[in-house]
Amino acid sequence: MSKPKKRPACPICGEPSNAKIKPFCSVKCADIDLGKWFSGAYVVPGEPVDPEALPPGSGEPDED
Numbered sequence: 711m712s713k714p715k716k717r718p719a720c721p722i723c724g725e726p727s728n729a730k731i732k733p734f735c736s737v738k739c740a741d742i743d744l745g746k747w748f749s750g751a752y753v754v755p756g757e758p759v760d761p762e763a764l765p766p767g768s769g770e771p772d773e774d
């Protein structure tokens with residue numbers, strides 16, 4: 711028994727995704743998704759990332 715390969719659905723409209731622009735079905739849906747990113751719709755709620763909270767000296771050359 712082999713399962714037929716199921717194409718993942720477009721996260722925007724649910725249509726079968728297009729291999730060229732997956733996971734989306736069309737450029738239109740890809741644009742919609744991009745717009746969501748820019749509008750902050752995908753911002754993960756929870757801990758805010760504070761760049762100043764990073765440990766000191768990370769990534770800096772060790773001057774001695």
Ligand SMILES: [Zn+2]
Binds near residue numbers: 722724
């Ligand atoms: Zn779509």
